[in-house]
Amino acid sequence: MNIEALIASTFDGLMLGFVFGLMAMGLTLIFGVMKVINLGHGPLIAIGMFAVLVMSQSLGINPYLTLPVIIVIGLLTGIVMYFVALHRVINSPELTTLLATFSVNMMITGLMTVIFSTSPRGLDVTLGSLQFGRVTILGTRVAAVVIAVVVTIALYFFLYRTRQGKSIRAVANNRGAAELMGINSSWVLGLSFGIGAMLAMISGMLLATMFSFTVLTGNALETKSFVIVVLGGLGNPTGALFGGIIIGLLESITTIFIPVSWVPVLEFVVFIMILLVRPNGIFGARSS
Amino acid sequence: MKTLKNISFWLLLVVIAGVAVVPIVQGNVSMREDAFFILMLVILASSTNIIMGYTGYVSFGHIVYFGTGGYVAFYLMQTFQWHFVLAALVGGVAASLLAFLLGNAVLRLRGAYFALSTIGINEAVRAFVSNFEPLGGSIGMFFNFSMYDAYGGAKNAGQLAYYAMVVLALMTIAASFLIKKSKFGLGLMSIREDQDASMVLGINPSRMKVITYTISAFFPAIAGAIFFFKNGLIEPGPAFELHRSVEALVMVMLGGFGTVTGPIVGAVVYERLRGFLITNETFSNFHLVIAGAMLLLIVLFVPAGLVGWLRLRFAAVRRFLE
Amino acid sequence: MxxxxxxxxxxxxxxxxxxxxxxxxxxxxxxxxxxxxxxxxxxxxxxxxxxxxxxxxxxxxxxxxxxxxxxxxxxxxxLARTYQVVRPLGELTVRENVTVGACFGRENLPLEKAEKVADEILEFVGLTARNDMLASKLNVAQKKRLEMARALAARPIxxxxxxxLAGLNPQExxxxxxxxxxxxxxxxxxxxxxxxxxxxxxxxxxxxxxxxxxxxxxxxxxxxxxxxxxxxxxxxxxxxxxxxxxxxxx
CATH class of the missing domain: 3.40.50.300 (P-loop containing nucleotide triphosphate hydrolases)
Incomplete structure (x- = not known):
């Protein structure tokens, strides 16, 4: 192995990691606020991918300019999904909410398969590349990282500096107490779900600029999101970002040493280990 | 054992056996194929229900045992020419052993963490098998045509597989019934309702959960062995298909969580309905959408499932429908 | 001692x-x-x-x-105990709740014997009429009795x-x-x-x-x-x- 390959992989992994982190943040935020594991996360990512595909190919819009539209679609889809599928059973045991969100997964996946079939698609975007010695960095990746970072900062600003954001954190902390303080928890839960869905879709859009994809890619990314989220600690958005970077690095660096097809084995073994040894994530408090 | 004197126990088994014999008596092969598949789903759903419905642990990746049993048995049959029945039993034991080892670790996790870990286990095993060359890697393994000669040709082997599936289904249902009506089952349901309170009442939850998980891995593993024996081909994708696990959960919910007959009813209704949707011109493209919508309606409005709802609604039903 | x-x-x-x-x-x-x-x-x-x-x-x-x-x-x-905040096994019937206590308690009874003990104990605490009700459907006073019955069914020392007594009215x-x-x-x-x-x-x-x-x-x-x-x-x-x-x- 040579040092340049290592540097190139590290950069690649780091950049991919930010996007993965953003993707997993959507899942972990929803869990943190309402203790629901959103099994419809994958199709939401897929919607992001196909939304940018349709807008750029049929309407000729620059993929990066679709971002505002995707944000709106994401928020609305999430809020509708919450009130249709979850609101009635939000206080039920896990199985109920798992199945409710999974039913949405089936519906969206089914509908998208009808519309788009399952053949692979790709976006035609090139933003040139940066050259450092023999290390090449693709422009699309840089753009994706920049957008991921900006969205993350905006999310934190929203959660910590705005009234709505603060009520989300209050509800996440203690729903009962938040309600006593006059917070309308139904709306806050709906909004949080909307934000979670929005993050999934933005990450889908960014991933679509880097890789080819199918209707089912979202579901594979959903499983990856589980790994990331557990790595960073369920319900912890900052942890998800770091988890995403770790997985991004793992995926690109380990391929220098082991065949690519072994990477998932490694990932899922790490995943199970973390669940068993540090269920609160590698940054979380050790459980008693 | 009081259950063995219970009329509804025997009645249930007789009804299942009776229905299962129909395609044989009529000599209808396509009907037999349908019944084979439905019985397999009944086994998957009932086994999932033993750990999920009785104990309250949602095993999302339970299909890992179906695949494990299938792979172990297939390997023994293909490489060492073991007889199918013996290979299937060893496959079942191997999967149970795996469940025992994993169960000791993951059953400490509760709720969503357990559910996620079972997904992780299935994905890890699938990824491993896809890379493991002795088991054929991502291509999998297949039988030579001569393989079925020992069973009197492929046609007879199909027949044999069907009988095996019928027997296994009856065994699974009997086990599910016996567990539910036993002291052991009562302990499981107590754990499901409140694990900490159960401990104070004298129940050792870790031990009971591990035993249950081990049992619930045995039947799907043998089903996997039978299925892939008949199939003649095993690949990582179909063997460890997470989607099938989740379908089993849907069947349990549809029929009734924690009941004996619920998973059976759920499997039959789900499969028939899917069959209808796929063959119907208007719906064929939308079968996944419709199945999803149906699941959502059940979860939101009939959370007890069909059998569960009947049992709640009519006291008389409770006496004969478990 | x-x-x-x-x-x-x-x-x-x-x-x-x-x-x-x-x-x-x-x-x-x-x-x-x-x-x-x-x-x-x-x-x-x-x-x-x-x-x-x-x-x-x-x-x-x-x-x-x-x-x-x-x-x-x-x-x-x-050794048996009751909880300050009652913890009924909600989706099990009253009789099943008490049977759990008898089954896994000190005497470790088989199911049928445990059911007999449960019936006795339910009589003792005056809950026999609620036998087949789901435990979650009881009122507070009844839940307290159930909690007591379940502990007693273990035949504790x-x-x-x-x-x-918390949350009960004077008669209760x-x-x-x-x-x-x-x-x-x-x-x-x-x-x-x-x-x-x-x-x-x-x-x-x-x-x-x-x-x-x-x-x-x-x-x-x-x-x-x-x-x-x-x-x-x-x-x-x-x-x-x-x-x-x-x-x-x-």
Missing amino acids: ILSVENVSKRFGGLQALDKVTLSVNEGEIFGIIGPNGAGKTTLFNTINGVYPPTEGRIKFRGEDVTGLPPFDLSKRG LILLDEV VADMLGVVRKIREQGVTIIMIEHLMHAVMNLSDRVFVLDYGAQIAEGTPQEVSNHPKVIEAYLGDPEVAKRFLEGTPS
């Missing part, structure tokens, strides 16, 4: 929930534990029945060292009662006190945490007072109610102090 707690302490992070508690309970007595809210009474129960191990100290039950044993082991040895309190007396008549030793002072004072042979995790007094109800430290501990809450000193029901 049936139970002895020797120098038991329990710390949760920075919080000293129990501080070198020592007590002993004789066979057949009713031993009352009182103390202001947050004094560590329920923590003491949790430590005795093995929900969590003590940070230091030893617990002996019927002469055997049981420190750190899990709750199900203690249950098998004849020692039973820990955590505020079985009187009924429950009758049940507690009947349990004692059967030879079961009782340790009870209670906030209703007149009840503790009337029922208990001896009373133990905890404050901030430490013992501040122990003795007959008479001795304890005149103990200056006890009065001081309760003066933090004048209402309680008044009730306590007058021994009137709330």
